[in-house]
Amino acid sequence: MKKINIENIDTYEQLVEKLKLWEVSPQETWNLIQKIKFNTSSKTIWKMVKFNLYIEYRGASLINDKILDKVDKLAYKSKLMGKAHMLEYCKNIKKYLPKRVDAIKKLVESDRYQIRYKFFNKNKKFDSRLEIKNLEKLIADKRQDKYWDPYLFSKMQEAIYGKENNGKRIDIFNGVWGEELLKALR
Numbered sequence: 001m002k003k004i005n006i007e008n009i010d011t012y013e014q015l016v017e018k019l020k021l022w023e024v025s026p027q028e029t030w031n032l033i034q035k036i037k038f039n040t041s042s043k044t045i046w047k048m049v050k051f052n053l054y055i056e057y058r059g060a061s062l063i064n065d066k067i068l069d070k071v072d073k074l075a076y077k078s079k080l081m082g083k084a085h086m087l088e089y090c091k092n093i094k095k096y097l098p099k100r101v102d103a104i105k106k107l108v109e110s111d112r113y114q115i116r117y118k119f120f121n122k123n124k125k126f127d128s129r130l131e132i133k134n135l136e137k138l139i140a141d142k143r144q145d146k147y148w149d150p151y152l153f154s155k156m157q158e159a160i161y162g163k164e165n166n167g168k169r170i171d172i173f174n175g176v177w178g179e180e181l182l183k184a185l186r
Helices: 013-019 027-037 042-064 067-077 083-097 098-111 111-120 128-140 140-147 151-161 175-185
Strands: none
Touching: 042 067, 042 098, 042 111, 042 128, 042 140, 042 175, 067 083, 083 175, 098 111, 098 128, 128 140, 140 151, 151 175
């Protein structure tokens, strides 16, 4: 077996020379960097897009189904204050939300979801039944907890909508409130 000589590379110029010598394209190099250094393969990005779509859909149902009105009525009756009040508020949100599987079914059947599915899965045929099943498992999977970070959702919202929307800052996931809201919506 031929032994490969590993050399130290001290400058970007040397790196570029080696990449050209080994015929590694700029895109291939970038993909490797993303995969190894940042752990952001296209599969991970698609997963985060699905999570974001799901959270947006659940958040919209809070308004569309007038759930917040019901929760607000309960909140006014509450004697709790501060963080305890906020925790109770989020638990009440969770009580009134439609079941997770129902939300996932409606989301997967939406045009918005299917357009993104086609973008990330160019060579796959869309099977709504399988997609519903897989998304339901993925959302509930404890191994995905690290992706349900308010900071990540805040950054995704910023990337999608910018820092401001009609002059208003979009940072609903910042702080303890965002963490509890994500738990309730999940």
